[in-house]
Amino acid sequence: MSHDEVASDVAAAPRRATIRDVAAHAGVSKSVVSRVLRDEPNVSAERRERVRSAMTELNYRPNSIARGLSESRSGTVGVVINDLRNPWYVSLLEGLATTFDAVDVAPLLVDSRLDHQVGRNTVETLLSRQVDGLVVVGTTDARVDVERAAESIPVVLAGTLEPDLPTVDIAVDDDHLGARLATEHLLALGHRRLAHIQGPGMVGRLRRKGFEDAIAAADAGVEHVVEFGGTTEEGGYAATGRLLDTAAPPTAILAFNDMACLGAMSAADDRGVSVPGDLSLIGYDDTRLASLRHISLTSVDNGNFAVGAQGAKFLLRRMDRLTAPQQIYRHPPRLAVRRTTSAPR
Amino acid sequence: MSHDEVASDVAAAPRRATIRDVAAHAGVSKSVVSRVLRDEPNVSAERRERVRSAMTELNYRPNSIARGLSESRSGTVGVVINDLRNPWYVSLLEGLATTFDAVDVAPLLVDSRLDHQVGRNTVETLLSRQVDGLVVVGTTDARVDVERAAESIPVVLAGTLEPDLPTVDIAVDDDHLGARLATEHLLALGHRRLAHIQGPGMVGRLRRKGFEDAIAAADAGVEHVVEFGGTTEEGGYAATGRLLDTAAPPTAILAFNDMACLGAMSAADDRGVSVPGDLSLIGYDDTRLASLRHISLTSVDNGNFAVGAQGAKFLLRRMDRLTAPQQIYRHPPRLAVRRTTSAPR
């Protein structure tokens, strides 16, 4: 068969150089090239150099798919986030990415809410993509899928405590402590009528407990009330409405998160209740939102970068040893005091 | 060799069923299974059924890596975002993901700012992961890398106009129109001293042009000034400071984006300038931020979901035909009027 130019409008994309081409070019065998590629020791300095320069000359780039097939791993991990629109996860993701990058693992990010909308099973899709592990970021509604996944691949939770399985590691901030710190701050300012807007799941229960325990530890004479508000601005807005439209409204509110806290702020605005004059507010997560000047929310910094980084480390460890005993990391949170808290009038 | 149980703490993870197992189980050849897998026609109904049930029985899941190696494609595309912390891209991403999901392509999301920090080359990393294409979301600083990448794989720009290459498709909103709409709104309200906070790059220039053209088309007697402010809250804050601390400050400002607009809002707060009473403000992108009650920014909705969806379609098309002629999609923007604009005092 002659080597005539095939009629085609596609530029004759020069086939990528393969390990074989490099071997030929350097006058060695494939194996040597493979060894150089993986920085193995058993290669003479001279040939190593020869291979290296052959690689640059041919503009060689290893094919990670082929490698994956050989090593039966993909070099990717699935990162399941419930809803990308609430950006509390941003620095957690950065923590994950930084750690994974260092070992050449690529996170495959999926928004399970979105997947749900288009009717596909997030976890199943990731599994068929051969992800080497799974990071569940924040409360998930794909609980059973996660449990099933944990049977076949390493799974860690970051920023959530559920589902709590013996072979699933957990990296979170200490929600109980965070809520306690926030509440103590309010008590120290002199507030005596406090409210908490509770969020969902175990995290929600822990933050509530932290709130209540701080109050229980305080002098008597502190009133408190808990209202369910969820994770959204909307939820915080509604809950705060219910709290403020009472005979003796609270003088301070600890919200489940920053979004709900913003909702609380708006509810206060609507009623002419001044923040922090008439009402102190504390959020949770210390998102970028909280630090915007115009908002300037006092908020609990849950150290999400560290949580993400530790979650990634847990996963990497578990990738070596699927059934290792469960490890839990609780990051100590820190209160970031800004302009939505002050002493009560 | 005997089949003794090997001492191991790892649960004998039952090897995933392969196409071979399915074939054996169904009593057919690999080829038939492969055909069923890809919904090819030339398989008798009876055997097709047999293969199907063998698959379910064995809980078979195709290995996308192996498939990728065979078809020399990975089924992934790289999505390069400059900075995840400014969430203007969220719905653009949803548009991308929705379209890609439908054809089983997985977006590999990378934050080039973060990559830059850890000293790795975003585009190069993606290429070595064998992505089948590249989506550049928003202004990028990896311009030359993108240009190089465009030589070997399909590239589209979403929400940015640079680098403008003949084989790189573009999906954006019509920035000139968007800025014009916003400016006309201000003019219609009666404002006669307007300012614009300009952002970077071609998008920045277009929005500025839209601003200026709207004013040029208006009755005479409209003063205007442009101040560079960039994309961040910080930048908007500083620029607005400069604008307000003059003898005849503007009564309305069109900011480059919502973040800068929030900065503008804070600068106004600091000076006791009331919004919208003394100063009307318009953002751009209509992010989730803008619609938060407490913020309630008038903003230009750039239809990012549609932009993302169209960008994805462009890329899929180009994956069939790398050198197709350039296509450009300009989404018509829409002004979302909220509480930061009103007639001047």
Add this chain to the structure above:
DNA sequence: CTGTTAGCGCTTTCAC
């Protein structure tokens, strides 16, 4: 240290 030889799980000819 080096080269040879088998695969990894799938698609893709090409005969039958």
Add this chain to the structure above:
DNA sequence: GTGAAAGCGCTAACAG
């Protein structure tokens, strides 16, 4: 219709 055989680009034994 169906099956056999030959890869995709790499890693991983195994002899030398």
